[in-house]
Amino acid sequence: MDFGYSDKVLELRRRLQSFMDEHVLPNDHLHHEQQAAMTDRWQPVPITEALKPKAREAGLWNLFLPASRHGAGLTNLEYAPLAEIMGRIPWSSEVFNCSAPDTGNMETLERYGTEEQKERWLKPLLAGEIRSCFAMTEPDVASSDATNIQTRIERRGDHYVINGRKWWSSGAGDPRCAVFIVMGKTSPDNPDKYRQQSMILVPRDTPGLTIKRMLPVFGFDDAPHGHAELLFEDVRVPVENILLGEGRGFEIAQGRLGPGRIHHCMRAIGLAERALEMMCRRTLERRPFGKPLAEQGVIIERIAKSRILIDQARLLTLNAAWRMDMVGNKEARTEIAEIKVAAPEMACQVIDWAIQAHGGAGVTEDFALAYMFKIARTLRIVDGPDEVHRFQLGRMELNKYRPPRNGAGGAPA
Structure with missing residues (x-):
């Protein structure tokens, strides 16, 4: 390593x-x-x-x-x-x-x-000539369990017909967004619940695809990128638009989301580093009660804790990236789940301390901290909420100590 x-x-x-x-x-x-x-x-x-x-x-x-x-x-x-x-x-x-x-x-x-x-x-x-959208999450089901997805992708002759609702479809608001990757069910009766879903390419100008509204996040609209609620009403696309084949949606999702989680976590670490820098500079400049704010014990402690938390999250994330490179996304799922919880939580805490050090200025748009906190807090939901990743981690840890299924042997002492 x-x-x-x-x-x-x-x-x-x-x-x-x-x-x-x-x-x-x-x-x-x-x-x-x-x-x-x-x-x-x-x-x-x-x-x-x-x-x-x-x-x-x-x-x-x-x-x-x-x-x-x-x-x-x-x-x-x-x-x-x-x-x-x-x-x-x-x-x-x-x-x-x-x-x-x-x-x-x-x-x-x-x-x-x-x-x-x-x-x-x-x-x-x-080439950067167009942008795109990924449409997976739905408003009518608990999308933290992606097997719940209800959008239907039905084959009719040489076309697939798509019906359903999506939301938190990032990138849809951008006028340069030309294509949507949509996840839905092609085989809802398949006994293997992980083979029911597929992904398909939908051009933006396809009839029946409607952007119902753009969804703000903590009051920020994230324009021109944005997050949309989408409606698919008899949206017809050629069969050639299916990705990899019917029933391969989960397989694609796992291949897609693994590297994305590394990207999200490292960007969160970058945000936290910037917040720590802002906290240090601000507390050295401000002089409440006759001395720099940085000389207050609680501020020094928070700065020290921030450095520890950031470095811990970075090492965890680099380890997850290394494991993915060595053994692939599936085998590195433990490490990926760890960073998906640890990095956004860390960023939320460090940015929150930076906001507190800035006082009233910290919650205005004069500084970037409010927007940074919005990003970090949202990451605790994006690509699976903390609770799902913790559940997976806990289950994988317990499995090390469960007896073999055939009844032979036992848990290690």
């Missing part, structure tokens, strides 16, 4: 950090100003679009794609520190064409798409 960065990764980290320092960080306030001034918030933010050609020219484009001819060819462990750097500024990932849900959708198309599907959808996504 070696978490040391190779020369290749060290060089990419240097170049990425240099780009962030020169182009992204100085424009963070401008990004906020431009977005606030836009009459139509659901349009691309100009500074983001202006920086994309620069990132591409700098060779900092599609960094997330592992072992691909289209990206940097990085492993999960190699990409992790880059995701952390981008995570410090929430809008920066898009500058490098490394933002969700496009990253997961591009990996899905790369792994499971046909050559025709790749030519039509993956190629323009890789």
Whole structure:
């Protein structure tokens, strides 16, 4: 087990950090100003679009794609520190064409798409010409158990017909969103509940696909990206739009969500690092009761705890990334579940302490902390709530001590 960065990764980290320092960080306030001034918030933010050609020219484009001819060819462990750097500024990932849900959708198309599907959808996504949406969660069922999904995908001749409702479909609000990856049931009567679902590609302009509303998160609309409630009413797409084949939806989901959880967790660590930095600077500047806030015992303790929590989460996440590279997503499911709980919880705590250190300023939009907290808190639900991952972890731990099913032997002493 070696978490040391190779020369290749060290060089990419240097170049990425240099780009962030020169182009992204100085424009963070401008990004906020431009977005606030836009009459139509659901349009691309100009500074983001202006920086994309620069990132591409700098060779900092599609960094997330592992072992691909289209990206940097990085492993999960190699990409992790880059995701952390981008995570410090929430809008920066898009500058490098490394933002969700496009990253997961591009990996899905790369792994499971046909050559025709790749030519039509993956190629323009890789070029940053379009964006995409992933539609899995539903409002009418407990979607933390994805076997509950009710959207129907029925074959009728040379087409599939889709009927159902989705929500928290990220990316749907973006006018550049051209394709939806939709999960639904093709075989609801299959005795294997994990073979009932399939994934299918739905072009945005397909008749019967309606965006019912955009859903705010803690009052933030996340424009121009956004999270939508969708309605599918007799949406017809060619049979060629199915991904991998009927009944393969869960298989695709596991392949898609594993790397995405590494990305989410490392970006959360980047957010927490930025929050800790803001907390340190703020408490050194403010002087309540005649001395810097940083000299108060509770502040020093919180800063120390923040450093410990961040470093713990980073090591856990790097370990999960290393395990995925070594043995694959399925065998690394314990480590993936651990970080999916630990990293967002850590980020929530560190950002909360930073907000407290800023006082009233911490809950305004003058600082980024309120939005950062929104991101971290939402991650405790995204890609499976904490409770599901804890349940899986607890069950896997107990299984080490259960007697074998055939009755032979017993639990270890």
